[in-house]
Amino acid sequence: MTHPSPTIDAVTRELQTLRDFWRYAISRFNAADLSYGHGTTTASDDAAFLLLDSLDLPIDVLDPFLDARLLPEERRLLAERIEARVTTRKPTSYLTGRAYIQGVRFHVDERVIVPRSHIGEILFTEYLGEDGSGFLPDPLMVESALDLCTGSGCLAVLAAKFFPAAEVDAVDLSADALEVAKLNVAEHAVEAQVRLLSGDLFAPLKGRRYDIIITNPPYVDHEALAGYPPEFRAEPVMAHDGGEDGLDLVRRILEEAADYLNPGGGLLCEIGSGREILEEEFPELEFHWIETAESQDAVFWISAEELGVED
Known part of the structure; x- marks a missing residue:
């Protein structure tokens, strides 16, 4: 009853x-x-x-x-x-109207996915640990950084904080998401460092190269999307939809990233549960899978040189 x-x-x-x-x-x-x-x-x-x-x-x-x-x-x-x-x-x-990454507060509303990327945890763990990172670049030496699929702008803001000498570009296809990102960039007073750009992945970045690219692209497969509960359906579907197997955008990023990376740099990418598919499709690439509090293989790092960037 x-x-x-x-x-x-x-x-x-x-x-x-x-x-x-x-x-x-x-x-x-x-x-x-x-x-x-x-x-x-x-x-x-x-x-x-x-x-x-x-x-x-x-x-x-x-x-x-x-x-x-x-x-x-x-x-x-x-x-x-x-x-x-x-x-x-x-x-x-x-x-x-608020979400947090490692205690850092961001504005959110229904124009963006609620930020919960493992990449935020990784940045804090790698850069605030006693010995520094074993694979990410020296934060004080990073002069250019890119956040693809920035959404609310939270990772771009964190990049600006961790890379104080860097110019940070943040790209998203959603005009609504960029409006929210603009609020967060202003709230964290990093307007001088972060440039918000509208476009499809690398499209607005011709001629630019970066010391590090971070990205948390849409990576949910269609079967999982169909079974979403209301809490997840409340978020913008384009922030989740990664195609039939969830890896459509990840493939594009891997295929194009070398054109936008400086020697010595690399790509930090969150992909969800597609490790087996990715390793089977790109057997020539050596992915460095990073363990987080909730996952062992949802995020990979791959160096610019591994992607074919020559010094």
């Missing part, structure tokens, strides 16, 4: 603390059988993110605030967003 959901007015009136709202949100999310994967993996984590981000609290610190009593307007805001998460099935980041 199902019970009617409490009204927003009732929730606002009856629940008082963050703990109350967290418990209520988890129950509602579980009952609605929501899907996750936009920075959270469980009902508990998604509820915590919705509550903390909505209240401008640190998104990774819940315990100190659990028994804090909330103001009436805060309670209504949380009640409304919990209800919206259940009824619209939109990712929580679309409801709060």
